[in-house]
Amino acid sequence: MTGCGRQWCTKCGEETIHRDNRKRYESASCLGQIMWREGPMRLTAGDLDLLTRKGLRNGKQLLLGLEQKQPGHKFDLPQERSLRLLDGILRHCGLCPAAADLELDPRSGVYIVRGPLGAATEGRRKTGFLGPQQIEWLSTGRTVKVPNHETFFRFVDPEDWERCRTRDEDRESGLPHQTHRNGGESSTRTQINHQLH
Numbered sequence: 001m002t003g004c005g006r007q008w009c010t011k012c013g014e015e016t017i018h019r020d021n022r023k024r025y026e027s028a029s030c031l032g033q034i035m036w037r038e039g040p041m042r043l044t045a046g047d048l049d050l051l052t053r054k055g056l057r058n059g060k061q062l063l064l065g066l067e068q069k070q071p072g073h074k075f076d077l078p079q080e081r082s083l084r085l086l087d088g089i090l091r092h093c094g095l096c097p098a099a100a101d102l103e104l105d106p107r108s109g110v111y112i113v114r115g116p117l118g119a120a121t122e123g124r125r126k127t128g129f130l131g132p133q134q135i136e137w138l139s140t141g142r143t144v145k146v147p148n149h150e151t152f153f154r155f156v157d158p159e160d161w162e163r164c165r166t167r168d169e170d171r172e173s174g175l176p177h178q179t180h181r182n183g184g185e186s187s188t189r190t191q192i193n194h195q196l197h
Contacts, residue, residue, distance in 0.1 A: 044078040048066065049066055049068045050065075059103055060104065061102070062108055062158070063104060064156060065109070066110075066111050066156075067079075068117065068133075090104065090110065091109050093108070094109070111137050111138070112138065114135075116131045132145050133152065135155065
């Protein structure tokens with residue numbers, strides 16, 4: 001084992017893990033850790049970094065699975081196979097008349113988000129984009145570049161993206177401030193949709 005090694009919280013005693021550059025032996029859940037350390041060897045076990053669901057005004061459900069990869073992180077074959085299978089299921093359900101009762105928006109699917117993310121090293125240590133993110137839809141292979149938080153929020157929530165959570169500590173974070181503006185919402189979302197679909 002290289003790097004920091006296993007560590008435990010000095011207050012509660014639970015094992016700590018790397019959030020931004022997780023090692024192969026680290027899992028975000030206790031169940032995942034059990035699978036990685038003791039589970040069947042010929043079984044692919046993994047998770048998604050983020051799953052979002054948006055009830056759209058037209059009655060459809062937009063379901064997005066997002067897997068983020070830092071620069072230099074490899075997309076291993078077992079994980080890619082599993083995510084492509086999940087993406088295919090979502091894509092099928094969004095287009096198939098027999099699955100119409102699910103009311104799944106056809107943009108639903110699994111997307112890979114590639115780019116640097118990190119945290120400030122001072123103040124409240126706010127996390128943020130450290131550079132542009134490239135979003136790839138596994139079904140189509142099409143990609144779009146997302147330069148900032150605002151554009152990413154428009155991607156995951158095409159209707160109410162400007163209504164974001166705010167934290168007072170973000171003002172003193174040491175990271176570039178991400179602003180939210182109403183101008184160009186429709187055209188930006190249309191551009192993102194056109195590039196991905």
